[in-house]
Amino acid sequence: MTTIPATKVIPYRTNREPGFLARMLEHLMHPVDEIIIPLQRALGTRRMAYFFVLPNLLIFGIFILLPMALNFYYSFTGSTALQPSERPWVGTDNFSRLLNCGDYGNPVTCDEDIFWRAVWNTGGFVFFQVSGMIVFALVTALALNRQIKGRGFFRSVFFYPVLLSPVVVGLIWKWILQRDGVLNAGIVALGGEQMNFLVDPNWSRFWVIVVSIWAQMGFYTLILLAGLQSIPHEYYEAAHIDGADTWNRFRFVTFPLLMPTMLVVVVLSLIRAVQVFDQAFALTGGGPGTATTYIVQYIYNTGFTSTSREAGLAAAASVVLGGALLILTVAQLKLGRRTEANH
Amino acid sequence: MHRRLLFVVLATLLASLLAVSAAAAQDPITLRITWYNDGTEGEALRAALDGFEAANPGITVSIEDIGYADPNIYHSTIQSQVEAGSPPDLARVNNVSLFIGNYLDLSTLSANPEYWLESFSPSVLDSLRSGPEDSGVYGFPLQFTITAPFINRTLFEQAQVAVPSDSNDAVTWDEWTAAAQQVAEATGTPWAIAYEPRGQRFWGFSISEGGQWFNEEGNFTVDTPGFRTAAEKLVSWTQNGLSDPQIWANLADGPRIAREQFIAGQVVFLYSGSFAVGGLAAGIGETFDWSAVPNPSGPGGSTGSPGGSLLVGFQGTQHPEAVAALMDYLVQEDVLGQFSIASSFLPGHLGLAEAGLDYTANAEILQALSAEIPKINEQAYKLQYSQFAFTYNRPIDGRLAQVIAGELSLDDAIAAIQKDVDDAIANVNAG
Numbered sequence: 001m002t003t004i005p006a007t008k009v010i011p012y013r014t015n016r017e018p019g020f021l022a023r024m025l026e027h028l029m030h031p032v033d034e035i036i037i038p039l040q041r042a043l044g045t046r047r048m049a050y051f052f053v054l055p056n057l058l059i060f061g062i063f064i065l066l067p068m069a070l071n072f073y074y075s076f077t078g079s080t081a082l083q084p085s086e087r088p089w090v091g092t093d094n095f096s097r098l099l100n101c102g103d104y105g106n107p108v109t110c111d112e113d114i115f116w117r118a119v120w121n122t123g124g125f126v127f128f129q130v131s132g133m134i135v136f137a138l139v140t141a142l143a144l145n146r147q148i149k150g151r152g153f154f155r156s157v158f159f160y161p162v163l164l165s166p167v168v169v170g171l172i173w174k175w176i177l178q179r180d181g182v183l184n185a186g187i188v189a190l191g192g193e194q195m196n197f198l199v200d201p202n203w204s205r206f207w208v209i210v211v212s213i214w215a216q217m218g219f220y221t222l223i224l225l226a227g228l229q230s231i232p233h234e235y236y237e238a239a240h241i242d243g244a245d246t247w248n249r250f251r252f253v254t255f256p257l258l259m260p261t262m263l264v265v266v267v268l269s270l271i272r273a274v275q276v277f278d279q280a281f282a283l284t285g286g287g288p289g290t291a292t293t294y295i296v297q298y299i300y301n302t303g304f305t306s307t308s309r310e311a312g313l314a315a316a317a318s319v320v321l322g323g324a325l326l327i328l329t330v331a332q333l334k335l336g337r338r339t340e341a342n343h
Numbered sequence: 344m345h346r347r348l349l350f351v352v353l354a355t356l357l358a359s360l361l362a363v364s365a366a367a368a369q370d371p372i373t374l375r376i377t378w379y380n381d382g383t384e385g386e387a388l389r390a391a392l393d394g395f396e397a398a399n400p401g402i403t404v405s406i407e408d409i410g411y412a413d414p415n416i417y418h419s420t421i422q423s424q425v426e427a428g429s430p431p432d433l434a435r436v437n438n439v440s441l442f443i444g445n446y447l448d449l450s451t452l453s454a455n456p457e458y459w460l461e462s463f464s465p466s467v468l469d470s471l472r473s474g475p476e477d478s479g480v481y482g483f484p485l486q487f488t489i490t491a492p493f494i495n496r497t498l499f500e501q502a503q504v505a506v507p508s509d510s511n512d513a514v515t516w517d518e519w520t521a522a523a524q525q526v527a528e529a530t531g532t533p534w535a536i537a538y539e540p541r542g543q544r545f546w547g548f549s550i551s552e553g554g555q556w557f558n559e560e561g562n563f564t565v566d567t568p569g570f571r572t573a574a575e576k577l578v579s580w581t582q583n584g585l586s587d588p589q590i591w592a593n594l595a596d597g598p599r600i601a602r603e604q605f606i607a608g609q610v611v612f613l614y615s616g617s618f619a620v621g622g623l624a625a626g627i628g629e630t631f632d633w634s635a636v637p638n639p640s641g642p643g644g645s646t647g648s649p650g651g652s653l654l655v656g657f658q659g660t661q662h663p664e665a666v667a668a669l670m671d672y673l674v675q676e677d678v679l680g681q682f683s684i685a686s687s688f689l690p691g692h693l694g695l696a697e698a699g700l701d702y703t704a705n706a707e708i709l710q711a712l713s714a715e716i717p718k719i720n721e722q723a724y725k726l727q728y729s730q731f732a733f734t735y736n737r738p739i740d741g742r743l744a745q746v747i748a749g750e751l752s753l754d755d756a757i758a759a760i761q762k763d764v765d766d767a768i769a770n771v772n773a774g
Contacts, residue, residue, distance in 0.1 A: 078773040082426050199588045288592035289748025305415040308767030
């Protein structure tokens with residue numbers, strides 16, 4: 001057994017006479033020292049780090065790791081019971097049911113057709129939302145990077161929706177978009193006809209994407225703005241002297257140097273888009289039909305709102321979604337490292 | 344010396360214990376009722392509870408209204424509390440099979456358990472029991488509900504179209520559809536029919552059209568000509584512009600939208616139920632004349648779907664005697680009668696149902712709905728009081744919404760409903 005030498009404790013010294021607050025603090029900390037100093041002697045300085053991270057580790061373990069492990073266990077069990085001990089082991093049945101499909105492009109042929117509808121809906125949402133988000137966030141960041149009047153005000157305006165609760169955003173837009181909503185009132189006032197924005201499947205999908213971009217764009221705009229401001233001004237001056245016009249300055253200076261930031265934005269928005277739920281749910285409830293039902297809503301419906309409360313099936317879908325998110329996260333890390341290395 | 348010290352310590356402990364007990368005895372008891380409102384019954388219950396509190400100083404009762412946008416979310420909120428060991432003292436429930444085994448048995452706590460057995464339908468009391476050997480008393484029906492149509496009579500008058508049921512006891516769905524369409528067109532009303540998107544509302548319709556929900560072996564089955572006919576009609580209303588597609592686009596909001604449209608005079612014919620009378624009456628006021636009409640007829644007769652919510656106590660309560668006292672108070676004929684009148688509810692109490700209630704409001708409508716009760720088809724009772732009642736009705740509205748949205752054909756929807764129900768029952772039985 002290795003004996004750890006007692007750590008030499010260096011007392012706090014100062015040339016100045018300690019003030020009242022400092023003396024109070026010293027008195028207060030004295031009992032703590034009584035615990036910490038012997039503990040440090042026993043554990044050694046290096047191992048004390050574990051002691052300090054222990055509270056956070058406990059919280060992380062109880063509220064993140066334990067539920068993850070339970071979810072993984074649930075995905076191999078069946079029945080409606082909530083207590084793990086009361087749930088019978090069903091092996092990979094839940095995964096088979098989830099993934100068994102005659103034709104993945106035609107959900108009707110799948111055992112869990114709603115899951116596959118949700119997968120396709122999520123795929124479409126991710127593609128259009130992330131593409132739209134990046135284009136709009138980039139354009140906005142470029143505009144806000146210019147010396148325009150009221151720049152600070154506009155930055156706040158674009159960031160403001162990020163501060164709103166997703167459910168509040170969903171409800172506000174629902175009032176705007178429903179048949180007797182504000183938008184239709186405007187259309188009718190201009191002589192147009194009422195539109196079924198939340199009843200037609202394609203319109204519903206479109207608006208879920210638009211609302212999502214509106215609500216989140218400010219966050220990504222801010223990241224891109226920081227990226228734009230980190231590009232040295234001298235490069236633009238050099239390009240200007242070389243005769244590059246605005247488009248070429250963007251193409252050959254801004255875009256390549258913004259790529260590392262752009263990658264971060266792409267991966268972050270991808271991960272967030274795959275998790276789409278609350279805002280869309282508040283806006284459309286997943287309808288019409290299942291047109292705006294996404295994977296997380298499928299998990300929620302299956303585990304919580306279906307009468308049979310198929311927690312095992314919902315947990316299996318969570319594991320599949322977790323796998324997809326893990327791939328995206330690893331891709332982000334690898335891309336990030338590669339970009340850093342290239343830099 | 345030691346003995347004296349021991350005596351002092353024991354005396355102090357005893358005194359402290361007595362003081363704590365006395366304080367505990369004086370502590371007011373607060374009972375918690377988990378609740379949802381369809382209409383004005385929350386206010387009616389509050390009035391009844393005020394009477395109980397006045398008669399039982401030291402006991403206060405709070406109503407926690409957690410909303411009912413989705414029946415499964417409502418019940419799973421209670422279920423998580425029950426499984427966590429901290430259930431509400433009492434709750435209003437309608438998916439009663441979910442909590443069997445967790446209800447507080449009032450047969451030993453009630454001051455008059457015989458009264459309970461005489462006052463409520465044995466089938467309703469049975470629905471709370473765990474099996475034939477269980478003779479406990481666990482709760483009582485707050486109301487008896489039946490699904491039925493309501494019409495805007497003022498619109499019929501304005502359109503100068505005769506109300507079909509005024510001259511004919513057996514009006515078919517097609518006749519009602521034609522009449523409602525005629526009225527809507529004549530009066531410029533946006534919608535002819537609003538049908539609340541709930542599977543349970545669809546049982547009566549499909550049975551009337553000849554639907555058979557159980558096969559010869561007694562198993563749940565969907566694919567019958569009656570179901571198809573009813574489903575085709577329902578889908579055609581939306582596709583032909585007679586019904587607002589908004590009602591079926593967002594299922595959680597559907598019943599609210601349908602009722603709001605009826606209240607706003609935007610729809611001629613609403614299919615809802617007795618549970619909506621209070622809310623509709625409060626919203627409509629004197630704006631127009633409306634009434635409940637008999638359930639439409641078809642080859643399977645004329646039937647609505649029965650139902651009703653129950654008030655139950657939970658075993659996990661800290662105050663079982665207080666819960667029993669409250670339940671005994673609420674089931675008294677005068678208290679329950681007043682509650683039913685104020686809520687515009689059909690009573691689930693046998694004595695009150697037989698004697699009839701002097702409703703001060705909506706009397707004609709409630710009488711018309713009462714007349715629907717004897718016509719309820721046996722299948723509808725079997726569906727409602729089955730252990731799998733919610734399992735059966737849940738996929739119906741979701742899958743029909745997919746047909747209306749153009750995602751599924753009716754054939755695919757029928758196959759999907761059957762599979763959803765079979766899978767759900769297999770999952771329940773796996774435990």
